[in-house]
Amino acid sequence: MYRQVTQPILGMFYFAGEATSVHHAWVVGSLNSAYRSVLEILIHEGNLTMIEKLTSPDCPFHNRTRSTVS
Ligand SMILES: Cc1cc2nc3c(=O)[nH]c(=O)nc-3n(C[C@H](O)[C@H](O)[C@H](O)COP(=O)(O)OP(=O)(O)OC[C@H]3O[C@@H](n4cnc5c(N)ncnc54)[C@H](O)[C@@H]3O)c2cc1C
Numbered sequence: 001m002y003r004q005v006t007q008p009i010l011g012m013f014y015f016a017g018e019a020t021s022v023h024h025a026w027v028v029g030s031l032n033s034a035y036r037s038v039l040e041i042l043i044h045e046g047n048l049t050m051i052e053k054l055t056s057p058d059c060p061f062h063n064r065t066r067s068t069v070s
Pocket residue numbers: 016017018019024025026027028029030
């Protein structure tokens with residue numbers, strides 16, 4: 001189910017929100033899903049500069065959220 005609700009559609013529609021997180025029903029799930037969605041969009045766009053920033057240890061969200069982008 002998790003895989004289905006997080007699957008982007010046509011490279012145009014990305015789904016975020018606590019319901020699409022493994023930590024559903026919590027704010028941390030919202031943040032995790034936002035991080036994952038933004039990363040998915042950046043990967044789709046090939047925006048290496050922003051991917052590097054988002055995955056850098058200096059990024060405040062790095063290590064605080066668990067990305068499931070594969
Ligand atoms: C009473 C209560 C207490 C809670 N306490 C805690 C707590 O102590 N700790 C904790 O971690 N979590 C708590 N939660 C859960 C937490 O609030 C949610 O997990 C979190 O807010 C979900 O965030 P979200 O951004 O995924 O979704 P939401 O915060 O639900 O945001 C979704 C947004 O989309 C909007 N929307 C919906 N449909 C449309 C549409 N068709 N077009 C445009 N906009 C639309 C909605 O108006 C809403 O603003 C609590 C929840 C409730 C109800």
